[in-house]
Amino acid sequence: MSASEQGPKIKYGESAPKLDKAQLQFMKLIEEQNLDRVQKLKRIRRNNLLTAGALGVSVLAIYGYSILSVQQEKFLDDFEEPKKVSS
DSSP states (O other): OOHHHHOOOOOOOTTOOOOOHHHHHHHHHHHHHHHHHHHHHHHHHHHHHHHHHHHHHHHHHHHHHHHHHHHHHHHHHTOOOOOOOOO
């Protein structure tokens, strides 16, 4: 993280309040929850990128198959009908 993403630095002087044990435990709990949240968001982002990649490949495959199919059907346009023989 860059310095701008971390937030402002707070300088405590001599008059800074001391934190008791309950407050420190609460801060640790919040940090753990935040780390869990960040890991979950990273996992969701990775899954979203994998899904987007799979969908993109699928779309390109369908498009390529369509183009190939149309090119294969062009030979039917050049086919000449046999001339009808009148008896």
